[in-house]
Amino acid sequence: MCGATTGGVSLEGVDVTKETVIQGVVHRDDAPLAGAYVRLLDATGEFTAEVPTSATGQFRFFAAPGTWTLRTLAPGAQPVDRAVVAEVGVTDVDVYVG
Amino acid sequence: MSRESSLVSADWVEQNLDNPKVVLVEVDEDTAAYDKNHIRGAVKVNWSTDLRDPVRRDFVNKEQFEALLGGLGISDDDTVVLYGGNNNWFAAYAYWYFKVYGHEDVRLLDGGRKIWELESRQLVDAVPSREATTYTAKNPDSSIRAFRDEVVAAIGAQNLVDVRSPDEYAGRLLAPAHLPQEVSQVPGHIPTAANVPWSKAANDDGTFRSDDELRALYGEAGVDFGKDTIAYCRIGERSSHTWFVLREILGIQNVKNYDGSWTEYGSLVGVPVAIGDEPGTA
Incomplete structure:
Protein backbone atom coordinates (compact mmCIF):
# COMPACT_ATOMS: atom_id res chain seq x y z
CA MET A 1 0.00 0.00 0.00
CA CYS A 2 1.27 3.41 -0.87
CA GLY A 3 -0.04 6.64 -2.37
CA ALA A 4 1.99 6.66 -5.53
CA THR A 5 3.75 3.91 -7.39
CA THR A 6 7.30 4.10 -8.53
CA GLY A 7 7.00 5.68 -11.93
CA GLY A 8 3.30 4.80 -11.84
CA VAL A 9 0.57 6.15 -14.08
CA SER A 10 -0.83 9.29 -12.49
CA LEU A 11 -3.71 8.80 -10.09
CA GLU A 12 -4.77 12.41 -10.58
CA GLY A 13 -8.54 12.64 -10.64
CA VAL A 14 -8.97 9.27 -8.91
CA ASP A 15 -10.46 9.46 -5.43
CA VAL A 16 -8.27 6.91 -3.62
CA THR A 17 -10.22 7.46 -0.41
CA LYS A 18 -13.18 5.75 -2.13
CA GLU A 19 -11.71 3.58 -4.87
CA THR A 20 -10.04 0.22 -4.32
CA VAL A 21 -7.22 0.42 -6.82
CA ILE A 22 -5.22 -2.69 -7.71
CA GLN A 23 -2.31 -1.80 -9.95
CA GLY A 24 1.21 -2.77 -10.78
CA VAL A 25 3.76 -3.67 -13.39
CA VAL A 26 4.27 -6.86 -15.36
CA HIS A 27 7.91 -7.83 -15.79
CA ARG A 28 9.80 -10.30 -17.93
CA ASP A 29 13.55 -10.73 -17.67
CA ASP A 30 13.78 -7.80 -15.23
CA ALA A 31 12.17 -5.43 -17.76
CA PRO A 32 8.60 -4.05 -17.86
CA LEU A 33 6.49 -5.98 -20.35
CA ALA A 34 4.16 -4.05 -22.67
CA GLY A 35 1.30 -5.81 -24.41
CA ALA A 36 0.63 -8.45 -21.79
CA TYR A 37 -2.97 -9.02 -20.70
CA VAL A 38 -3.89 -8.90 -17.02
CA ARG A 39 -7.25 -10.32 -15.96
CA LEU A 40 -8.89 -9.65 -12.62
CA LEU A 41 -10.75 -12.69 -11.26
CA ASP A 42 -13.09 -12.44 -8.29
CA ALA A 43 -13.03 -14.57 -5.14
CA THR A 44 -14.86 -17.39 -6.96
CA GLY A 45 -12.41 -17.28 -9.87
CA GLU A 46 -14.89 -15.54 -12.17
CA PHE A 47 -13.58 -13.03 -14.69
CA THR A 48 -14.20 -9.42 -13.67
CA ALA A 49 -12.04 -7.30 -15.95
CA GLU A 50 -9.01 -7.36 -18.21
CA VAL A 51 -6.54 -4.73 -19.37
CA PRO A 52 -3.49 -4.80 -21.64
CA THR A 53 -0.32 -3.50 -20.05
CA SER A 54 0.93 -0.07 -21.09
CA ALA A 55 4.18 0.70 -22.89
CA THR A 56 5.77 0.69 -19.42
CA GLY A 57 4.19 -2.60 -18.39
CA GLN A 58 1.55 -1.07 -16.13
CA PHE A 59 -1.99 -2.15 -15.39
CA ARG A 60 -4.74 -0.80 -13.09
CA PHE A 61 -8.12 -1.99 -11.84
CA PHE A 62 -10.84 -0.35 -9.77
CA ALA A 63 -12.22 -3.12 -7.61
CA ALA A 64 -13.77 -3.51 -4.19
CA PRO A 65 -12.19 -4.60 -0.90
CA GLY A 66 -11.66 -8.36 -0.88
CA THR A 67 -9.67 -11.21 -2.34
CA TRP A 68 -8.86 -11.20 -6.03
CA THR A 69 -6.63 -13.06 -8.44
CA LEU A 70 -4.58 -11.44 -11.17
CA ARG A 71 -4.07 -13.74 -14.17
CA THR A 72 -1.45 -12.54 -16.62
CA LEU A 73 -1.24 -13.72 -20.23
CA ALA A 74 1.80 -12.87 -22.33
CA PRO A 75 3.05 -14.03 -25.72
CA GLY A 76 5.13 -17.17 -25.38
CA ALA A 77 4.44 -17.66 -21.67
CA GLN A 78 2.16 -19.76 -19.51
CA PRO A 79 -0.52 -17.79 -17.64
CA VAL A 80 0.64 -16.57 -14.22
CA ASP A 81 -1.83 -16.28 -11.32
CA ARG A 82 -1.20 -13.99 -8.39
CA ALA A 83 -3.53 -13.65 -5.37
CA VAL A 84 -4.25 -10.16 -4.06
CA VAL A 85 -6.02 -8.92 -0.94
CA ALA A 86 -7.22 -5.39 -1.61
CA GLU A 87 -8.54 -2.63 0.62
CA VAL A 88 -9.80 0.85 -0.14
CA GLY A 89 -6.83 2.81 -1.42
CA VAL A 90 -4.04 1.63 -3.65
CA THR A 91 -2.63 -1.90 -3.67
CA ASP A 92 0.52 -2.33 -5.75
CA VAL A 93 1.37 -5.71 -7.21
CA ASP A 94 4.35 -6.75 -9.29
CA VAL A 95 3.88 -9.67 -11.66
CA TYR A 96 6.69 -11.68 -13.19
CA VAL A 97 6.15 -13.87 -16.24
CA GLY A 98 8.55 -16.46 -17.62
CA MET B 1 -26.52 -17.65 -38.88
CA SER B 2 -23.69 -19.85 -37.73
CA ARG B 3 -20.09 -19.81 -36.59
CA GLU B 4 -19.02 -20.32 -40.22
CA SER B 5 -20.92 -17.28 -41.47
CA SER B 6 -20.05 -14.91 -38.63
CA LEU B 7 -16.49 -15.66 -37.51
CA VAL B 8 -13.10 -15.82 -39.19
CA SER B 9 -9.83 -17.08 -37.75
CA ALA B 10 -6.55 -15.20 -37.49
CA ASP B 11 -5.13 -17.51 -40.18
CA TRP B 12 -8.01 -16.63 -42.50
CA VAL B 13 -7.36 -12.93 -41.94
CA GLU B 14 -3.66 -13.36 -42.77
CA GLN B 15 -4.57 -15.19 -45.96
CA ASN B 16 -6.96 -12.39 -46.96
CA LEU B 17 -4.87 -9.33 -46.10
CA ASP B 18 -4.64 -8.42 -49.78
CA ASN B 19 -8.15 -9.50 -50.76
CA PRO B 20 -9.75 -6.32 -52.17
CA LYS B 21 -13.25 -7.43 -51.15
CA VAL B 22 -12.29 -7.89 -47.50
CA VAL B 23 -12.10 -4.79 -45.31
CA LEU B 24 -10.60 -5.06 -41.85
CA VAL B 25 -12.03 -2.62 -39.31
CA GLU B 26 -10.58 -2.13 -35.83
CA VAL B 27 -12.87 -0.88 -33.03
CA ASP B 28 -11.49 -0.48 -29.52
CA GLU B 29 -12.68 0.86 -26.21
CA ASP B 30 -9.26 2.51 -26.07
CA THR B 31 -9.71 4.62 -29.17
CA ALA B 32 -5.97 5.30 -29.35
CA ALA B 33 -5.05 1.62 -29.72
CA TYR B 34 -5.37 1.65 -33.51
CA ASP B 35 -3.12 4.69 -33.78
CA LYS B 36 -0.34 2.79 -32.02
CA ASN B 37 -0.55 -0.16 -34.39
CA HIS B 38 -3.07 -2.41 -36.12
CA ILE B 39 -3.39 -5.25 -38.58
CA ARG B 40 -2.06 -4.25 -42.00
CA GLY B 41 -4.74 -2.65 -44.14
CA ALA B 42 -7.21 -2.17 -41.31
CA VAL B 43 -9.21 1.04 -41.01
CA LYS B 44 -10.40 2.53 -37.73
CA VAL B 45 -13.86 3.15 -36.37
CA ASN B 46 -13.99 5.26 -33.22
CA TRP B 47 -17.03 4.06 -31.28
CA SER B 48 -17.27 7.23 -29.22
CA THR B 49 -17.22 9.71 -32.13
CA ASP B 50 -18.24 7.66 -35.20
CA LEU B 51 -21.03 5.53 -33.73
CA ARG B 52 -22.72 7.95 -31.36
CA ASP B 53 -25.00 10.85 -32.15
CA PRO B 54 -23.08 13.99 -31.17
CA VAL B 55 -25.98 15.38 -29.13
CA ARG B 56 -28.54 12.76 -28.13
CA ARG B 57 -27.78 9.39 -26.63
CA ASP B 58 -28.47 7.31 -29.71
CA PHE B 59 -27.07 5.81 -32.87
CA VAL B 60 -25.92 7.97 -35.72
CA ASN B 61 -28.69 8.09 -38.30
CA LYS B 62 -28.75 6.23 -41.61
CA GLU B 63 -27.23 9.10 -43.58
CA GLN B 64 -24.42 9.54 -41.06
CA PHE B 65 -23.71 5.81 -41.12
CA GLU B 66 -23.62 5.86 -44.91
CA ALA B 67 -21.18 8.78 -44.82
CA LEU B 68 -18.99 6.95 -42.28
CA LEU B 69 -18.75 3.74 -44.28
CA GLY B 70 -18.41 5.58 -47.59
CA GLY B 71 -15.57 7.60 -46.16
CA LEU B 72 -13.85 4.44 -44.99
CA GLY B 73 -14.07 3.04 -48.50
CA ILE B 74 -16.46 0.22 -47.62
CA SER B 75 -18.93 -1.01 -50.25
CA ASP B 76 -22.23 -2.73 -49.62
CA ASP B 77 -20.92 -6.01 -51.00
CA ASP B 78 -17.61 -6.02 -49.11
CA THR B 79 -16.85 -8.59 -46.43
CA VAL B 80 -16.24 -6.51 -43.31
CA VAL B 81 -14.07 -8.16 -40.65
CA LEU B 82 -14.26 -6.42 -37.29
CA TYR B 83 -11.76 -6.89 -34.50
CA GLY B 84 -10.60 -5.04 -31.41
CA GLY B 85 -9.39 -5.15 -27.85
CA ASN B 86 -11.31 -6.15 -24.72
CA ASN B 87 -12.03 -9.57 -26.22
CA ASN B 88 -13.89 -7.93 -29.12
CA TRP B 89 -16.44 -6.10 -26.93
CA PHE B 90 -16.55 -3.00 -29.07
CA ALA B 91 -15.99 -4.94 -32.27
CA ALA B 92 -19.05 -7.02 -31.36
CA TYR B 93 -20.91 -3.80 -30.66
CA ALA B 94 -19.92 -2.52 -34.12
CA TYR B 95 -20.92 -5.89 -35.64
CA TRP B 96 -24.38 -5.56 -34.10
CA TYR B 97 -24.53 -1.93 -35.28
CA PHE B 98 -23.55 -2.92 -38.85
CA LYS B 99 -26.34 -5.51 -38.71
CA VAL B 100 -28.86 -2.93 -37.49
CA TYR B 101 -28.04 -0.98 -40.66
CA GLY B 102 -28.24 -4.14 -42.75
CA HIS B 103 -24.67 -4.80 -43.88
CA GLU B 104 -24.83 -8.22 -45.49
CA ASP B 105 -21.46 -9.82 -44.82
CA VAL B 106 -19.90 -8.91 -41.46
CA ARG B 107 -17.54 -11.16 -39.49
CA LEU B 108 -15.65 -11.00 -36.23
CA LEU B 109 -12.02 -12.04 -36.01
CA ASP B 110 -12.26 -14.83 -33.43
CA GLY B 111 -10.07 -13.74 -30.51
CA GLY B 112 -9.77 -10.16 -31.70
CA ARG B 113 -6.72 -8.08 -31.17
CA LYS B 114 -5.68 -10.15 -28.19
CA ILE B 115 -5.09 -13.41 -30.01
CA TRP B 116 -3.34 -11.52 -32.78
CA GLU B 117 -0.96 -10.03 -30.20
CA LEU B 118 -0.56 -13.19 -28.13
CA GLU B 119 0.41 -15.08 -31.29
CA SER B 120 2.88 -12.29 -32.13
CA ARG B 121 1.37 -11.69 -35.56
CA GLN B 122 2.37 -8.61 -37.54
CA LEU B 123 1.04 -5.19 -36.53
CA VAL B 124 1.87 -2.01 -38.46
CA ASP B 125 1.37 1.71 -37.95
CA ALA B 126 0.82 2.65 -41.60
CA VAL B 127 -2.71 3.90 -42.22
CA PRO B 128 -4.14 2.60 -45.50
CA SER B 129 -5.70 4.92 -48.02
CA ARG B 130 -8.93 3.55 -49.44
CA GLU B 131 -10.93 5.20 -52.15
CA ALA B 132 -14.24 6.57 -50.86
CA THR B 133 -17.39 4.75 -51.90
CA THR B 134 -21.07 5.54 -52.04
CA TYR B 135 -22.49 3.32 -49.32
CA THR B 136 -26.19 2.61 -49.03
CA ALA B 137 -27.45 1.45 -45.64
CA LYS B 138 -30.79 -0.24 -45.02
CA ASN B 139 -33.37 1.13 -42.63
CA PRO B 140 -32.55 0.27 -39.01
CA ASP B 141 -33.56 -3.29 -38.07
CA SER B 142 -35.47 -2.88 -34.82
CA SER B 143 -35.82 -6.65 -34.42
CA ILE B 144 -32.35 -6.83 -32.86
CA ARG B 145 -32.42 -3.68 -30.69
CA ALA B 146 -34.36 -3.44 -27.42
CA PHE B 147 -35.62 -0.25 -25.82
CA ARG B 148 -36.46 0.33 -22.17
CA ASP B 149 -40.21 -0.23 -22.34
CA GLU B 150 -39.84 -3.71 -23.79
CA VAL B 151 -37.17 -4.46 -21.19
CA VAL B 152 -39.56 -3.57 -18.38
CA ALA B 153 -42.26 -5.65 -20.08
CA ALA B 154 -39.88 -8.61 -20.29
CA ILE B 155 -39.43 -8.85 -16.50
CA GLY B 156 -40.73 -12.24 -15.46
CA ALA B 157 -42.01 -12.90 -18.98
CA GLN B 158 -39.05 -13.26 -21.36
CA ASN B 159 -35.37 -14.08 -20.99
CA LEU B 160 -33.30 -11.24 -19.61
CA VAL B 161 -29.59 -11.97 -19.62
CA ASP B 162 -27.32 -9.71 -17.59
CA VAL B 163 -23.84 -10.32 -18.97
CA ARG B 164 -21.88 -8.20 -16.49
CA SER B 165 -19.55 -9.69 -13.91
CA PRO B 166 -21.18 -11.29 -10.83
CA ASP B 167 -20.07 -8.37 -8.64
CA GLU B 168 -21.74 -5.84 -10.94
CA TYR B 169 -24.89 -7.98 -11.16
CA ALA B 170 -25.12 -8.22 -7.37
CA GLY B 171 -24.49 -4.52 -6.93
CA ARG B 172 -21.08 -4.83 -5.28
CA LEU B 173 -19.40 -3.06 -8.20
CA LEU B 174 -20.95 -0.28 -10.29
CA ALA B 175 -18.80 -0.57 -13.39
CA PRO B 176 -16.37 -3.05 -14.95
CA GLY B 188 -28.13 -4.02 -8.90
CA HIS B 189 -29.82 -5.76 -11.82
CA ILE B 190 -33.18 -6.10 -13.57
CA PRO B 191 -35.35 -8.51 -11.57
CA THR B 192 -35.55 -12.03 -13.03
CA ALA B 193 -32.46 -11.50 -15.22
CA ALA B 194 -30.08 -14.44 -15.33
CA ASN B 195 -26.43 -13.58 -14.76
CA VAL B 196 -24.34 -15.13 -17.51
CA PRO B 197 -21.13 -13.08 -17.64
CA TRP B 198 -20.01 -12.52 -21.23
CA SER B 199 -16.62 -13.91 -20.23
CA LYS B 200 -18.06 -17.40 -19.80
CA ALA B 201 -18.65 -17.45 -23.55
CA ALA B 202 -14.97 -16.86 -24.29
CA ASN B 203 -11.74 -18.71 -23.73
CA ASP B 204 -8.87 -16.92 -21.97
CA ASP B 205 -7.38 -16.05 -25.37
CA GLY B 206 -10.57 -14.27 -26.38
CA THR B 207 -11.85 -16.88 -28.85
CA PHE B 208 -15.41 -18.12 -28.49
CA ARG B 209 -16.14 -21.44 -26.83
CA SER B 210 -17.58 -24.31 -28.85
CA ASP B 211 -21.23 -24.38 -29.90
CA ASP B 212 -21.98 -27.22 -27.48
CA GLU B 213 -20.36 -25.41 -24.57
CA LEU B 214 -22.22 -22.21 -25.42
CA ARG B 215 -25.60 -23.90 -25.70
CA ALA B 216 -25.03 -25.63 -22.35
CA LEU B 217 -23.92 -22.39 -20.72
CA TYR B 218 -27.16 -20.53 -21.40
CA GLY B 219 -29.37 -23.57 -20.97
CA GLU B 220 -27.96 -24.26 -17.51
CA ALA B 221 -28.47 -20.61 -16.55
CA GLY B 222 -32.19 -21.01 -17.24
CA VAL B 223 -32.37 -19.26 -20.59
CA ASP B 224 -35.41 -20.73 -22.36
CA PHE B 225 -34.62 -20.68 -26.08
CA GLY B 226 -38.35 -20.91 -26.80
CA LYS B 227 -38.81 -17.37 -25.51
CA ASP B 228 -37.55 -14.00 -26.68
CA THR B 229 -34.25 -12.88 -25.18
CA ILE B 230 -32.85 -9.47 -24.29
CA ALA B 231 -29.18 -9.13 -23.36
CA TYR B 232 -27.84 -6.14 -21.44
CA CYS B 233 -24.73 -4.99 -19.60
CA ARG B 234 -23.67 -1.47 -18.61
CA ILE B 235 -23.54 0.40 -21.93
CA GLY B 236 -24.41 -2.32 -24.44
CA GLU B 237 -21.03 -3.45 -25.71
CA ARG B 238 -20.47 -6.57 -23.60
CA SER B 239 -24.09 -7.53 -24.29
CA SER B 240 -23.34 -7.21 -28.00
CA HIS B 241 -20.78 -9.96 -27.44
CA THR B 242 -23.51 -12.15 -25.93
CA TRP B 243 -26.03 -11.14 -28.60
CA PHE B 244 -23.43 -12.26 -31.13
CA VAL B 245 -23.05 -15.62 -29.41
CA LEU B 246 -26.78 -16.29 -29.21
CA ARG B 247 -27.95 -15.00 -32.55
CA GLU B 248 -24.96 -15.18 -34.85
CA ILE B 249 -23.07 -18.25 -33.60
CA LEU B 250 -25.93 -20.34 -32.21
CA GLY B 251 -28.53 -19.03 -34.67
CA ILE B 252 -31.18 -18.35 -32.03
CA GLN B 253 -33.83 -15.96 -33.32
CA ASN B 254 -35.61 -13.25 -31.31
CA VAL B 255 -32.51 -12.04 -29.49
CA LYS B 256 -32.15 -8.33 -28.90
CA ASN B 257 -29.40 -6.18 -27.48
CA TYR B 258 -30.45 -3.48 -25.02
CA ASP B 259 -27.87 -0.77 -25.62
CA GLY B 260 -29.42 1.52 -23.00
CA SER B 261 -28.36 -1.18 -20.55
CA TRP B 262 -27.63 -0.45 -16.91
CA THR B 263 -26.63 3.18 -17.44
CA GLU B 264 -30.22 3.76 -18.58
CA TYR B 265 -32.13 1.20 -16.52
CA GLY B 266 -30.28 2.02 -13.30
CA SER B 267 -31.26 5.67 -13.74
CA LEU B 268 -34.98 5.12 -14.45
CA VAL B 269 -37.47 6.32 -11.86
CA GLY B 270 -40.03 3.83 -10.64
CA VAL B 271 -38.71 0.58 -12.12
CA PRO B 272 -37.95 -2.50 -10.00
CA VAL B 273 -34.33 -3.34 -9.16
CA ALA B 274 -32.91 -6.46 -7.54
CA ILE B 275 -29.79 -6.52 -5.37
CA GLY B 276 -27.64 -9.54 -4.59
CA ASP B 277 -26.69 -12.75 -6.34
CA GLU B 278 -30.24 -14.06 -6.91
CA PRO B 279 -32.35 -13.03 -9.93
CA GLY B 280 -35.23 -11.84 -7.76
CA THR B 281 -38.92 -11.93 -8.58
CA ALA B 282 -41.13 -10.03 -10.97
Missing part, protein backbone atom coordinates in the same frame (compact mmCIF):
# COMPACT_ATOMS: atom_id res chain seq x y z
CA ALA B 177 -13.28 -3.10 -12.77
CA HIS B 178 -10.97 -1.43 -15.26
CA LEU B 179 -13.01 1.77 -14.81
CA PRO B 180 -13.51 4.04 -11.78
CA GLN B 181 -16.56 3.05 -9.76
CA GLU B 182 -18.13 6.46 -9.21
CA VAL B 183 -21.29 6.49 -11.32
CA SER B 184 -24.77 7.87 -10.85
CA GLN B 185 -26.88 4.73 -11.38
CA VAL B 186 -28.18 2.66 -8.50
CA PRO B 187 -26.44 -0.72 -8.08
